[in-house]
């Protein structure tokens with residue numbers, strides 16, 4: 001049985017703004033860490049930090065919106081475990097969109113470095129706080145493999161619903177009924 005109720009435009013717009021920019025920043029992160037120290041690496045890290053900090057703002061709005069609206073209604077009738085699994089995956093991804101930029105900021109601030117969004121300084125350089133840097137770095141880097149796994153589950157599940165179950169899950173997230 002299909003759920004014909006369309007998703008709100010806020011859910012759709014925030015999903016794609018945060019989701020696609022998250023994938024972009026994630027890719028930049030994986031690319032930049034392997035570059036040799038130098039101006040090119042520095043440029044990529046600056047871009048990573050700028051977009052990452054902007055994602056935090058959008059992710060906070062999105063998180064607030066999800067709290068207000070509650071979880072998405074399932075697009076079709078599915079076994080209870082699948083519904084629970086989808087909700088768990090959404091919860092982990094929502095938390096990741098907050099935890100990744102926050103831990104990135106913690107790592108940079110703990111390392112005494114400034115945070116600039118495309119040249120606009122939001123946090124100035126300061127003395128180092130080693131425990132904060134360590135905590136931020138542990139969260140930021142150890143989340144990587146888990147997130148790749150969860151992301152594959154998320155996109156794989158969405159494609160399975162769209163193509164095999166034909167319940168319009170992806171169409172619904174694209175604003176088509």
Ligand code: HEM
Nearest residue numbers: 015019022023066072075090093094097155158169170173
């Ligand atoms: C190309 C990549 C992506 C596709 C095709 C995709 C597809 C979808 C679809 C179809 C839904 C609706 C599921 C339903 O109806 O039950 C959904 C929801 C959701 N997606 Fe994605 N997604 C992608 C990337 C991402 C990324 C990168 C994140 C987070 C880092 C993310 C986080 C979420 C969350 C949290 C929800 C629950 C609704 C919400 O709070 O917006 N998605 N996604």
Ligand code: HEM
Nearest residue numbers: 022025026029030033049052053055100101104105108141
């Ligand atoms: C949605 C936001 C973000 C995502 C998805 C993300 C993702 C990543 C990833 C995948 C890496 C590579 C980690 C590795 O392979 O070891 C990385 C590294 C890094 N990120 Fe982020 N990041 C985000 C936001 C931020 C922010 C806001 C900052 C700082 C303000 C930041 C600072 C850094 C730094 C400094 C590194 C390099 C760490 C090192 O040299 O080991 N990130 N990030």
